[in-house]
Amino acid sequence: MSNFSVGFRTSGSVQILDLHGELDAHTAAELEAAIQKCQQENQVRILINGSDLLYISSAGLGVFMAYIEEVRESGGDIKIAALQAKVFNVFDLLGFPMLFDIMESEEEAVEKFSEAKAE
Template sequence: MTEKLSINSQKIGKQLEIIFVKGILDAHSAPDLEKFVAETIAQGNIYLLFNLKELDYISSAGLGVFMAFVEDLRNRGGDIKFAELTEKIYSIFELLGFHLIFDIVPTNDQAIELFNQKKLRTNE
């Protein structure tokens, strides 16, 4: 069986990591992402940007992964943002009200810009 889910990450700046999630994120693959995110956070990253350009499917268990970390990150001054969502994935995010909880932006750059603003605010 081929991997349903593939996860890559790219370090952008201090404490900022872009995580590219590809494939199917459901109850079976959610633990993989959870583990990956936990490790990323353990490395000291508190600004996480999820690029979901190539995410084909997300189930409620998959959505749960983000919820598991966001509160902790926000308490530490960090955040989770999403970029490049497909229409399909966005509509699911929208249904659950994720667009009200998270910043969902069209491009990585916009998300990074938002993070930098937040960093500035935090530093002030």
């Protein structure tokens, strides 16, 4: 039924979440659970890899909005990388690039995390 899944990886101190499939109102809860898990494990440097994310609905975007404030308050960030063009368009239409670091590649995003750490 659910055609969405979240894979967990780490790169240094960055927690990487690989999103697969379609993120909509039905599957949003899975991403919520994934981010909550990261928070519980104190992994607040979260990188969303969207290379396998085929679709995102407004409810899916809402998940990022729901947690970004908390994550930033606890010193971390949610960065988004490697979105497919169509999915990026949805982020872009709503102005998400103004609110989130949305990078073309995962490496860039990891780099950005380490820059922030260096500061």
